[in-house]
Amino acid sequence: PRADRGAFAGRTAFIFAAIGSAVGLGNIWRFPAVAYENGGGAFILPYLVALLTAGIPLLFLDYAIGHRWRGSAPAAWRRFRRWTEFIGWWQVLICVIIAIYYALILAWATNYTIFSFTKSWGEDPGAFFGEYTQAIGGADATLTMDIVPTVMLSMVLVWLAVVVVMALGVHKGIARSAVVFIPLLILMFVILVITALTLPGATVGLDAFFRPNWEALTHPGVWVAAYGQIFFSLSVAFGIMLTYSSYLKKKTDLTGSGLVVGFANSSFEILCGIGVFSALGFMAQAQGVAVDEVVAAGVGLAFIAFPAIINEAPAGALIGVLFFGSLVLAGFTSLVSIVEVIIAAFQDKFGLSRLPATLGVCLPLAIVSVVLFSTTSGLPLLDVLDKWVNEYGIVAAALVSCIVVVYLVRGMPTLRDHLNFRGTFPVGRIWLLSVAVVAPVVLGVSLILSTYERFTAGATYEGYPGWFVLVFGWLMAIALVVVGVVLSLLPWPATSNLHKND
Numbered sequence: 001p002r003a004d005r006g007a008f009a010g011r012t013a014f015i016f017a018a019i020g021s022a023v024g025l026g027n028i029w030r031f032p033a034v035a036y037e038n039g040g041g042a043f044i045l046p047y048l049v050a051l052l053t054a055g056i057p058l059l060f061l062d063y064a065i066g067h068r069w070r071g072s073a074p075a076a077w078r079r080f081r082r083w084t085e086f087i088g089w090w091q092v093l094i095c096v097i098i099a100i101y102y103a104l105i106l107a108w109a110t111n112y113t114i115f116s117f118t119k120s121w122g123e124d125p126g127a128f129f130g131e132y133t134q135a136i137g138g139a140d141a142t143l144t145m146d147i148v149p150t151v152m153l154s155m156v157l158v159w160l161a162v163v164v165v166m167a168l169g170v171h172k173g174i175a176r177s178a179v180v181f182i183p184l185l186i187l188m189f190v191i192l193v194i195t196a197l198t199l200p201g202a203t204v205g206l207d208a209f210f211r212p213n214w215e216a217l218t219h220p221g222v223w224v225a226a227y228g229q230i231f232f233s234l235s236v237a238f239g240i241m242l243t244y245s246s247y248l249k250k251k252t253d254l255t256g257s258g259l260v261v262g263f264a265n266s267s268f269e270i271l272c273g274i275g276v277f278s279a280l281g282f283m284a285q286a287q288g289v290a291v292d293e294v295v296a297a298g299v300g301l302a303f304i305a306f307p308a309i310i311n312e313a314p315a316g317a318l319i320g321v322l323f324f325g326s327l328v329l330a331g332f333t334s335l336v337s338i339v340e341v342i343i344a345a346f347q348d349k350f351g352l353s354r355l356p357a358t359l360g361v362c363l364p365l366a367i368v369s370v371v372l373f374s375t376t377s378g379l380p381l382l383d384v385l386d387k388w389v390n391e392y393g394i395v396a397a398a399l400v401s402c403i404v405v406v407y408l409v410r411g412m413p414t415l416r417d418h419l420n421f422r423g424t425f426p427v428g429r430i431w432l433l434s435v436a437v438v439a440p441v442v443l444g445v446s447l448i449l450s451t452y453e454r455f456t457a458g459a460t461y462e463g464y465p466g467w468f469v470l471v472f473g474w475l476m477a478i479a480l481v482v483v484g485v486v487l488s489l490l491p492w493p494a495t496s497n498l499h500k501n502d
């Protein structure tokens with residue numbers, strides 16, 4: 001038996017860990033704005049269709065591969081077919097990129113949790129964030145490599161916490177932290193939502209959020225946005241769910257667990273929409289403007305709009321601690337899942353036990369992450385890496401996985417039988433249709449649309465220098481595939497876990 005590989009003690013532990021991974025920044029700061037901009041209340045339709053025809057089907061695919069072939073992404077894909085190993089390494093490399101910048105957002109959120117007590121961002125949170133991320137202020141301070149000490153300190157702390165959890169292992173570290181953090185997150189967020197709902201203007205925000213614009217459903221872009229949100233939010237197709245399911249006992253109900261994870265994640269997401277838009281409604285009313293003018297997504301929502309809300313709201317400090325604390329908890333359990341993909345691969349490849357594998361992966365990762373991102377170039381770097389790793393990493397890898405599994409390997413019957421062996425929810429023709437047709441078509445269309453947009457938009461992305469976008473966007477994305485293929489050609493040492501059975 002492979003004593004070294006970890007295992008979840010049971011299905012509950014696995015479900016908590018999987019929800020911990022799924023529930024992340026995507027739920028809190030991505031979903032509300034995406035839903036608002038793509039039909040409001042009407043978005044629920046494409047969103048549910050995307051969940052049922054792509055999110056959950058690809059989640060099942062991840063589970064089936066990871067659980068049937070019982071390994072980290074490269075090991076599982078290699079056992080599936082010798083030549084598909086490159087997909088596994090590609091997924092590992094995608095996780096490397098995400099891990100190094102995700103830690104920056106966590107570091108900001110950690111600092112802002114503390115800033116909330118004294119509202120350290122002052123009267124103008126936008127200007128503060130500009131100075132804070134660039135240390136010395138002004139747009140011209142970008143693309144220098146000056147250290148920002150408070151960010152660096154928090155990044156080091158975030159990585160230390162990651163190392164501790166990862167060193168404790170799959171069950172004691174990952175699952176147990178999720179079992180504590182996820183209920184705590186839900187509790188904090190529910191209190192936040194209740195507080196936000198009582199703010200004057202909350203109903204104005206909710207009305208703007210839920211007001212259905214049915215006409216939006218005729219735009220293909222709205223459907224692509226729904227699928228994009230679902231893929232990102234469920235953490236499917238980049239190795240995470242594959243790796244986690246490899247730690248499950250052989251006789252486990254995979255499909256039933258998948259449904260729990262999928263619906264839990266979406267429920268939390270809708271709760272996030274309610275909380276965020278109640279708060280935005282309050283701010284719109286306080287400033288006497290339309291909700292439209294205060295909506296922001298991502299970094300702008302969390303670190304500029306929310307501090308402004310906190311400045312004005314009664315019990316602002318409480319809202320701040322709950323909101324940024326939620327970001328920290330949600331982000332941490334997601335970061336841990338990303339890092340696990342890398343550790344599992346490293347561990348399988350060299351047959352290492354947990355501690356050396358953890359240190360071997362986390363130390364270099366932490367050094368690169370801290371050195372690159374606690375500088376005045378942290379924000380632009382995060383922006384470009386995030387955009388390209390999502391579009392040409394996650395989306396492209398998901399597309400390639402579907403085509404390879406369905407058409408080149410014709411592996412669906414085996415995987416279906418595996419899922420149905422213990423699954424309480426039987427999969428059949430609809431699942432096949434989703435993975436073979438719906439998901440590849442939507443992924444392909446979205447890739448074409450975003451590439452077209454990229455090349456016709458004129459100016460470079462967000463106005464960053466061309467070389468910067470070329471290196472950290474395009475070349476980075478291409479390098480992930482090339483390095484993935486190269487890694488898949490290297491032999492596995494005799495000490496590896498590849499040929500050990502359990």
Ligand code: MET
Pocket residue numbers: 021022023024025026027098102232233234235334335337338
């Ligand atoms: N599912 C996560 C989220 O919603 C993202 C993938 S794990 C980094 O934020």
